[in-house]
Amino acid sequence: MGPSVKTQTAQTPLSSGRWPATQLWPIRYKPLPDELLSCWLVRLARGHGLKVQTFCNAIFGEHLQVWNRDIDRLAPPWLLTELSIRTGTPYLVVAGTTLRTYESVLYRKFRPAGPLHWILLLKMYHRKRLGFGLQYCPTCLAEGDVPYFRKRWRVALSTVCSIHKTMLLDRCPSCEAAVAAHRIDFNRLDPLDEVPISFCHRCDFDLRTAPAAEPISYDGYSFGVLLAAGNCIDGNAAEGWTFDRYAVLHQLCRLMTARYKHVGLRGFVLEQIGARDISLTQGYVSFEMRPLAERHHLLLLTAWLMTDLEPRLHAAWQQGCVRYSVLTKDFPGSPEWYRRIVANFENWRNRFL
Ligand SMILES: [Zn+2]
Ligand SMILES: [Zn+2]
Known part of the structure; x- marks a missing residue:
């Protein structure tokens, strides 16, 4: 609840419908923690x-x-x-x-x-x-x-x-x-x-x-990563989540549903963790437009990759499930550590070494 109502000279808008220019309102609730x-x-x-x-x-x-x-x-x-x-x-x-x-x-x-x-x-x-x-x-x-x-x-x-x-x-x-x-x-x-x-x-x-449902989790460690990422969105980087990591998470989430030829990153992760795919909205749908269940599914798959990014991405690339060109596509200003990892995938011939 906000502060109690204090007596003002006028407690209602003027006849014009507007309040006088600098007057405090009778009710002056303050925003609650994290309120929109x-x-x-x-x-x-x-x-x-x-x-x-x-x-x-x-x-x-x-x-x-x-x-x-x-x-x-x-x-x-x-x-x-x-x-x-x-x-x-x-x-x-x-x-x-x-x-x-x-x-x-x-x-x-x-x-x-x-x-x-x-x-x-x-x-x-x-x-x-x-x-x-x-x-x-x-x-x-x-x-x-x-x-x-x-x-x-x-x-x-x-x-x-x-x-x-x-x-x-x-x-x-x-x-x-x-x-x-x-x-x-x-x-x-x-x-x-x-x-x-x-x-x-x-x-x-x-x-x-409304009933509060238990969260779906495919792998406890990845779920923990997802929780940590959620905990840090208020700028609390104590758990290691800063802009760079969110940007890479976003890029990989996007690639989970990308429809480029020869890209099967989602299928690769599903096979690795033994999870089943869910039905996803078809067509060009940005991550931010997807319903909650789809976002949660895609985030869990991406969090699995993020927990050990270099070897897992390398394995996906070796199996032909992802390419250098799509990992870097539409990702200007990607962090240096990400560029270093994906630079290993620049020459596709190296897959056979
Ligand atoms: Zn309703
Ligand atoms: Zn709650």
Whole structure:
């Protein structure tokens, strides 16, 4: 819960629908640990007894639509400044609720449009979300005073809750809708007819009660590597995961489904670890667009390679399952240690030595 309501000279927006320029809001909840900007905005709106859309119109004006874009990725600096002033929250804390904080950790350089490595896509269509870009852990949602959505749940390599070690979910188990907390009160007449933020916006299923599934693992060591990679996405490199390693993990995950001629990296790993393949979405699908089960499967296979990269990649190359040209394709700025490993595969004739 945020701080208690303090008496202000005006506790509602002006007749113009806007608040006076520098006034603190009556409700000044601070972001909870790792809370997403969009979730924080919804909590602030509800704290004021307003519908999310009404609240955002009062802050930003009706001409500035917030919910038809991925606001966690695209929040402009003036919006963050406004939130900082109105809630009395340091700007850096406010900026820390956006996905831009993963710059140079998970992806090299922020850009407003186009794919960003490891950032799940919402696939916005007006205010609807067609992609399953926000995951959740039901147990995390159920803990604490209020349910809220974490920033790390927007990251494609987070497939297991790092706290509860159960699988995350990427949709409502009852109606399969994507998670979109900002849509909860769209169809409700009374903004005070409040349902928790953890309710599915389409069918009112409480996501806190979704069954938490045990994670799938093909090999304990690789699973541990995957957990460590997930633990480090907040820039905590204590377990050895920095931008370079995430970049190589991403490149190899991509090659697991690449459809180049003579590339069978996935088949090679499956055979090595004795696991069975699962059905994967066909066509050109980026890793960030794949459903959770597919990402988890591909990450486990790639983590197996990463645990002992040089000899395992060498074995794959010797069996003709991967080539130098695809290992280096679309990978500018690859780390030196990776280039050194794949340089061994430059001359295909060496396979027969
Ligand atoms: Zn959890
Ligand atoms: Zn539902």
